[in-house]
Amino acid sequence: GLVYPNHNEGQLLIFVDNPRLEFTRLAKRITHALPKIGISKSSVIVDSAKIGRNCYIGDYVVIGDNCTIGNNTIIESKANLQNCKVGDNCSIQPNTTIGSDGFAFERTDDALELEKFPHYGKVVIENDVEIFANCSVARGSLSDTIIGQGTKIDALCHIAHNVTIGKNTE
Numbered sequence: 001g002l003v004y005p006n007h008n009e010g011q012l013l014i015f016v017d018n019p020r021l022e023f024t025r026l027a028k029r030i031t032h033a034l035p036k037i038g039i040s041k042s043s044v045i046v047d048s049a050k051i052g053r054n055c056y057i058g059d060y061v062v063i064g065d066n067c068t069i070g071n072n073t074i075i076e077s078k079a080n081l082q083n084c085k086v087g088d089n090c091s092i093q094p095n096t097t098i099g100s101d102g103f104a105f106e107r108t109d110d111a112l113e114l115e116k117f118p119h120y121g122k123v124v125i126e127n128d129v130e131i132f133a134n135c136s137v138a139r140g141s142l143s144d145t146i147i148g149q150g151t152k153i154d155a156l157c158h159i160a161h162n163v164t165i166g167k168n169t170e
Contacts, residue, residue, distance in 0.1 A: 036074055052088065066122065067099070076133075083139045087127035093155070095134045099123045102138035102145075102161025117141055119161060126151075126167075135159070 016022045036056035039045070043061040051057070052071035059077040063069065067081050070088035075081070079092050082099035092098070104117035121140020126149040131137070135153055138161040139145060145161055147153070150168040159165070 035072070040077075058094070064099075070127065083121075084123040084125065084137075086125045087129065087149070089128045090125060091130045093131060093133040093135075096131055096136070098125070098131075098137045099139045100136070102141060104141055104161065121145065121162070123147070129153075132157075 035054065037054050039051070039055075039057040040059045040061065042059045043057045043063070045051070045057070045061075045063040046065055046067075048065055049063045049067045049069070051063070051069045052073065054072045055069055056074045057063070058075060058079070061075050061077065062080045063075075064080075064082040066083045068085045069075070069081075070086055070090065072088055073086055073090040073092075075092045076094040078095045080097045080100075081092075084099040086092070086098075099122065101116075101119040104119070105114040106117055107114060119139050119141045121142060121144045123137050123139050123145045125131075125137075125147045128150045129147050129152070131147075131153045132155040134155055135157045137145060137147070137159040140162045143162055145159060146164045147159070148165050148167040148169060151165050152170040153159070154170075
């Protein structure tokens, strides 16, 4: 950006194209937040789950069968993960459910009853994804639900089964 000295002592004006972006970058440099690393004693992790290096698994998190968690990933309190692969550098905020069955039914021939459609797929979360609090991401029925690299999902969102979200989507 352009830098101009101000006539008031101790002030400097800086003009940039995107002030909000520059503020975000500056705030990150100032805070120097230490990364969260470790696994809470209250979390429940099945023996078959694989967890990468430098991860944080918060209080009362459940990581079930068929789960792989990448390096440097943060999973906050009370998240429940089943049937999923989570990439590196991801953040999953509290109370999020990933990998449960989606809502799918078929009517019987007489159309009087509903039969639950099976779900055999997984949820694939690529690197650098952030999922905010209280979200639900359903596993695929016959194919996988995929969340592309760099995607950001706002709080209280539901991602249905078999959905594919592209790279860097918000």
